[in-house]
Amino acid sequence: MTTTDRVLYLFGSAAPPVFDVDKVIQDAQGRGFDVCLGLTPTAARWLEPQLSELEVLTGHPVRSEYKMPGEPDVWPKADVIAVAPATFNTVNAWALGITREFVVGVVAEGIGKQIPMVAMPCVNAAYVQHRRFEWSVSELREMGVRVLYGGGGFVPNEPGQGKPNAYPWGLVLDAAEDLLRC
Template sequence: MSTRTLYLFASAAPPVFDVARVIEDAQADGWDVCLGLTPTAARWLAESLDGLAVLTGHPVRSEYKLPGQPDAWPPADAILLAPATFNTVNAWALGITDKFVVGVVAEGIGKGIPTVTMPCVNAAYVQHPQFDRSIETLRSAGVTVLYGEGGFVPNQPGQGNPTTYPWRASLDAVLALGRGSS
């Protein structure tokens, strides 16, 4: 059995600081993990990037490659974007692909790559009318969005606890999608 490749993408929200454990959990699930970060998430994890590259066996990416450069990663069998911030969710749904992570997941829809996302937003952000539209847009495009019961439930601003972010639910959803696409 060959190893399947998971693109694990993350935005700058507090649960990103637990990404090494999530990589290890995904690897234990049988995935070859490639880590991509938004530029802010990469800045937050700057001191850990070399170690994360060693852990995954692939360079950590936060920027598009230059034209003509070979791709440093194998093709994705599945994508998990978590935590997905308010900005990332809305940019993705609106097709604003100036960030590497958002560009890959936007293209992933067209390529039919099984994709899961789990937001990490507070209750104030979700009151903005665009957020619900963005969630619906992504779901209608075939993205599994773990938001609400069984996924991420927003809390009041400043009241979040990153240790309760439901990472396992996101990895289980990716496993379920991966089984369905085999």
Template sequence: MTRIIYLFGSAAPPVFDVARVIEDAHSRGWDVCLGLTPMAARWLGGSVSSLEALTGRPVRWEYKLPGEPDVWPKADAILLAPATFNTVNAWALGLTDRFIVGVVAEGIGKSIPMAVMPCVNAAYAQHPQFDRSLGTLSKAGVRVLYGEGGFVPNQPGQGRPESYPWELALDTVEELLGPKS
């Protein structure tokens, strides 16, 4: 049985590698639904149609209208990566004006296995709300991949998108789901 993963991404440089991540997820036997923040969708605008062809599903960044059918199957797990400072804080605070934040906020109440891997620079990481937000998400049952054993922030302007630990994020989702039945 194929498992459904919602792969959600914010506008941080590692999002440009999302096609490779989708291919990796497919090689692990997952069916991928890709959701983005509006800014990440703008960044990937020229490749949205190829990402839709790769996933076989619409890429989403907006809520559907009332009465419209849902175009995605139910998620078995959700991975939010890269997750920006804004996305992490909005999720923890329950500010659901953006599609992916609304889905993950509701996902807590639905007990969907979820992991988040931030992508922030060291200056953002010093803001007191960031640690509170990560703690809130962790206490809500979200696996937070941050710090040693996850994403480690760089100094502003010194990011290395190619070193973003995507494989760790996908491994974590596999761990959350356990063995295939």
């Protein structure tokens, strides 16, 4: 954990690049961020063996569920939120305001709170043929979310041809820093 005034909520969905989240946290901390990690339930299940190490690394509980009413918040307030990898489901649920999952609920509310946010999808080329995906990306952009998709962001691969090690994590952290300069 670093001591800083810049708090980054890093939210990950269940896509293969989420397995590198420890390296991303370390990179973000090197950039002066205090990182709070939130995961979709499936991503939390994938990272179950690492969750305690990730909590030590960040100095905060890893969250994947809503807290109970009346419970105190265990995280400091976010200065910026990064959602990556953002799956097809996460992108669409966020754009539609379907807040069943904790991370989607926080970012949906974050729009109203005017918290700077960046998202980078991780979807294959078959998913992006579904017309709701492009609509969702456009909706999020219209709501002020910087979506790193297409040129200068994530470019989908063909189904089964994913390159998780080539996921451009640095672009997400660069954008988070840039959003705080605006």
